[in-house]
Amino acid sequence: MDHPIQTDYLRWIVFLPLIGAIINGLLGSAIQKRMGKGAISFIACAPVILAFGLSVYAFLTLKGLAAEQRFLIDRLYTWINLGSLKVDMAFWVDPLSAVMILVVTGVGGLIHIYATGYMHEDKAFWRFFAFLNLFTAAMLILVTADNLLLMFVGWEGVGLCSYALIGFWYQDHNNARAGNKAFIVNRVGDFGFMLGMFLLFWSFDAQGHGTLTFREMAKWASTLQGQQLWGISVITLATLLLFVGATGKSAQIPLHVWLPDAMAGPTPVSALIHAATMVTAGVYMTARLNFFFSTAPETLHVIAWIGAGTALMAATIALTQTDIKRVLAYSTVSQLGYMFIGVGVAGYAAAIFHLMTHAFFKACLFLGAGSVIHAMHHEQDMRKMGGLKDSMPYTFWTFAISVLAIAGTPFFSGFFSKDEILWLAFTSEHGSPMLWLLGVLGAGMTAFYMFRQFFMVFFGECRADHHTQEHLHESPKVMTLPLVVLAIGAVFAGYVGLPTVFGGSQFARWLEPVIAAHGEEHASHALELGLMAVSITVAAFGFFIAYLMYYRAAFSPERFAGLAGGFFYRLFDRKYYFDEIYQVIFVNGALLLARLGSLFDQYVIDGIVDGSASLTRFVSWLNGLFDNYIIDGIVNAIANITFGAGNQFRRVQTGNINSYLYGILIAVVLAIIVKLRYWS
């Protein structure tokens, strides 16, 4: 890992979509007017497809190297060089990030192509693709960053683009609100991420080698072993904080509330961002930092149980949803929970494996749902659908394949990845049978609600209104072709990760330079086969119940919902009241604080300002008094004295000759006296 091979082309994997985003963003409006939407589509899709080509090339390059040498880097320049913090602008491709870039550019490219058909009637076509490209660029930065800070840049970037794309149809206020919710909840997680990042750097710096670069952190990871902060091991604290960030980005409890609302965005957005790529960033981050998480068993414990809880909770909510995208959204949250179960039992490779298979079948499911919504003229309520299998064959078959995959049907990809996680949950020293049991229950429910959706949408009588029924048609090739490709992936992507019984996971071996293989399972093959059988049975059971309820209509869903006085139905349908609780605590709390602040501003601050104004007026009034009475008084007094003195002197002028003569006499006498006395 210390001697990666310097290359020059990795940067283009990131830069091509970025350039596409800039062109479409700045000039898109003009291009769309002059050259039509086809030009925009080309500018948007070509970079991603080219980036996929480069990713394949990088992958093949890695394959050609010996396993310990599979590290490529494209170092552009030193971004920050400040004291002990040295951060490069560098892109890093090793087996782990190779998987990620292939998924992002591959699945992302297919979704870009699909979206050119889906968004065809939208006037802001260019804006959509500008943001979609920007998102792809940010996600690629996230997965190819060679250090935590650059990863965070991508982390924030995808959050921003998610906000922009969820609220794409911003004229409807609800969509804007959903975008806000996504970004704000994400931000809470980001705060945890930042704190974790700071703590890691600070702790490394205290040891004398401050760094945020992954390969250096891996090298020095052991030096943090004994360090403590406020009585807690630094590693545990930092990993927990980073996991908070992952919780926000990957929609785990308690920061999962944004993802169902995010379905307000266009369906390609839901497919790309909220199924295949952005939400997986949290899983990728923990896999990238596996050397830390593996030394913090308490954090792994927390992760595993939160993952299991989320997986189960989201599955129960999905049982009751009637919006076709909501079911898939909760399904995503649930499957992400599985990935975190994998992480929590130190099965990072299994988690990434499930990430990859999930990208295929979940994207296919979302795009298929988009196809249905498109045909139904933007109707999303499943209760108004039905019997679509004949009018939409491509959509029907690809959807069917993906449903089989997500339900964990043997020989489909989802089976291999999910079972790998369940197996590790049972046998790993971090796992427990209880964890496995929760996972299996969730898998059963997954099978049930996915087949419920499948039967409700494609089978039975069509419950849509007459007008819509007449216009039902399959989607254009530009939309069905990606569906087919993804469905093929949903079938075959699993074969790189065979269970140990059948030869072992090639996928895990591929990831070994990055993710140290845990000690080979010491449990028996029999146990592995046994657990596999249990999960297949449970999934089959889920399928069977759905079949009875929705295909055969053997017993009505309403009766089921009415069990226990409808308590469970209400709990699931109202999403365990998370939104309501958050509204009261955080939203109303923030509003209360705002109101208090406003009152403070009004009464205290304004009071002080007005008070000082009054004080000034008062002082000036006193001043006026002073001026009036004292100053003027002095002036007047002088005048009066002069006047009075003048009056007195006037009395000399008597007009009487005798008195004048007296005066002369006195003056002469005085003069004589003075002369005689004082002058010789």
Next chain:
Amino acid sequence: MFSPNELSSYLIIGAILFSLGLFTVLTRRNAISVLMGVELILNSANINYVAFSHYSSGGLEGQIYAIFVIMLAAAEAAVGLAIVLAIFQIFHTIDVEAAETLKE
């Protein structure tokens, strides 16, 4: 001390006459009485002149001055009487206290 052979006795007479003249000027209400007082003052000055002239050099300067003074006194009395006449034409009285139009 008051023998007619000494200078001082003539000076004393001069002083007495001067005081009487001054007193008359200052206190009389009749304008012509005031003029008579002025004559007394002038005559006291004459006595002083002659006395000094006799007891100093024995020449006749003092007496000459005294004749000038008498001449001046006559002229001045004439002018004074003319002024009194003018005042009488305005105020219709020669009471000096009546002419107080310059009183402020």
